[in-house]
Amino acid sequence: MANIWYIQVNRYCNNQCHFCSNPSNGNNITYEKWVEIINDFVNRKYNGIVFTWWEPTLSPNLPKWIQYSTSVGMECRIISNGMMCSNIDYVKKLKNSWLSLIHFSLYSHIQKVHDFLTDTPGSYSKLLQSIQNALKLWIRVQLNCVINKYNQDHLDKTVRCIAKIFPQIQHFVWNNLDPLMMRKTDVALSTLPDFDIASRSLVEAMSFLERNDKTFRVERLPICFMKWFEWASTETRKIVKDEERIVHFLDDRIITRQLWKYWTHDKLEECKECDLSPICSGVYEREKYYNYVKVVPQKVTKQELENIILKIKS
DSSP states (O other): OOOEEEEEOBSOOSSOOTTOSSOOOOOBOOHHHHHHHHHHHHHTTOOEEEEESSOGGGOTTHHHHHHHHHHTTOEEEEEEOSSGGGSHHHHHHHHHTTOOEEEEEOOOSSHHHHHHHHTOTTHHHHHHHHHHHHHHTTOEEEEEEEEOTTTTTOHHHHHHHHHHHOTTOOEEEEEEOOOSSSOOSHHHHTTOOOHHHHHHHHHHHHHHHHHTTOEEEEESOOGGGSTTOGGGBHHHHHHHHTOOEEEEOSSTTOEEEEOGGGGOOBOOGGGGGOTTGGGOOOBTTTTTTOTTOOOOOOOOOHHHHHHHHHHHHO
């Protein structure tokens, strides 16, 4: 099992993404508190740590945290918007602290779309420079993408474009938009995706990556929208492998332990007729936000279901 700890090191950002699920609140974590958390993490025998939300590179202590965590045997990675890493000298600091992996958030290969979603002109150009800087310094790069209305029809084109520019990138992650805690402005709510449209370009993207021996994962999307790639669902993998993760929030939630049951969301009446329901998470936040989503029950044999489970376990 790969049990991961996600830690919010701060809650402020140099982008203003319309669909941000952890909006800025000005909170920050002290170095002393950080050491306390990491020591607890080590005692729990977790496998890795992710510095995240929202924007860890704005914390002056980040290199020290990475170095300390690595020294006690933890695999460290960060999730970043790429604004700070466009400066090669800053990336060198991360490299010298033993960081080996960065997840950069890219929403579209179309500059206008990416900059609109981040609400930060020039963010696309800086992100591409950040990717180049990290790869130049032999830091592994993976890409995260939030599925939303403004990129739902060209997820495959974005992947093809990035694979051509940066063939070194081997892993891609899509997160279906999380509307629960994002700003409730008209623009933010306009980003909610059409699952049917997104599914078509997502399956094309996954097919392209599979043909090119690259890996990928998808979160918060019912697996009836991931035909032939059900095994790539983050929730399905957590359910099958009985994995957990702990998230340290800088708000009222503080530390949240997310067991496999956390990965099961709302099920519709149609889900009762679906043979994949036992390993499917359902529809996240269906009643309040995704009430327009229509699921399609899938019919598979017991052997086909077992093959999905075996692929995940292997």
